[in-house]
Amino acid sequence: MADNPFGNTEPASSQTGAHSASLPVGGVGLWQIFLIFLRLGLTSFGGPVAHISYFREEFVARRKWLSDASYADLVALCQFAPGPASSQVGMGIGMMLGGLRGSVVAWLGFTMPSAIVLAVLGLAFVGFDLAAVEGIIRGLKLVAVGVVVHALFGMARTLCPDILRVILAVLATGIMIASDTVLAQFAVILGGMIAGFFLLKNKVIQDADPGHAPRSATLAVGALCVFFVLLGGLPILAKFDPNGIFAVIDGFYRSGALVFGGGHVVLPLLQNAVVSPGWVETEAFLAGYGATQAVPGPIFTFAAYLGAALQFDPTGNGIALRALTSFVTLVAIFLPAWLLIVGLLPFWDRVRHIPSMRAGLMGVNAAVVGLLAAVLYDPIWTGAIHDLVDIGCVMVVFAFLQWRVAPVWAVVAAGGALGYLVGFF
Structure with missing residues (x-):
């Protein structure tokens, strides 16, 4: 499989109404992918929806390496698949830009900063005093709200260009606010696809996106086979080692493989895996x-x-064994997400360009805008906005991003610093 499955450029349709998406001459190197995702891993506060917004700002709006349509299709795929949606989007971007190795280095860069901090805290076996950084967290939450508002504005403008798709997005938002469950999320996405099949066929030529170079299906089939073999085989191995490492691996792999919705939804599974x-x-x-x-x-x-x-x-856990276990559990919980992206993305690239599927995906993309709007309202907005000052801060962040006054990482750093100063005084 080629490191850069795009070739040197990704052609963009002149009919999409979105900007052209093209890679730099010579493609994207693995180190470049790693460093970009490392910076995102150091600055991407705010949870999965905020992460998806940061990715869009970096790869669609700023670098223009992906089109809004192809990015939205990737987000739609990750909404369908189990696992951590934002991490899967990052892996998918890495795979688009640098092939199989690109997906790995993208995951490493985005995951490593927080994983190292949390592993050290686990080794120290101490709690974290959130009161000491309450001001910083508040500032970062407000920045995250601004980032999500900016991303939602850009995606809605591109993916909901007509009244029909605006209505689909509004309906999706209302359904998710009224019933914020994984079942409702599936219903909204499936409903968007069905509506697209029947109502958006005449938009397919206008919104067509040529997409990416084809990828081999052999590796994809192998990845899906490994996913299911581990899902069924690890419990068997755990029965022969109920108090050992295979039982641990099975608990974390199963948590990553069976959770829909990602993020906080995985907590009950993890609690059952390690506390029980x-x-x-x-x-x-x-x-x-x-x-x-x-x-x-x-x-x-x-x-x-x-x-x-x-x-x-x-017999007692030494620090070396605990550090190794930390690495093993981290890989175990993310491995199913990576296997699904490697296994599904090549087929997704093929079917998403079939005219009827394109019509369905346009409906799905409108529904995804509605999903993001619902999450923006609750819990992001309701959890971070408490007064007019907070609203003003969000407007400033939005303006900085909209008119590119400063890069995202600088806005995040400034938000954390200002939050600390306000909390200190």
């Missing part, structure tokens, strides 16, 4: 979850903390 067997005390579990809220990057990096805090070895 007595490997982690409830107090330590809650302390680690609190610390996870104070670091950037994906919530699934909570697995690094839990792996370091595990007490499953009756």
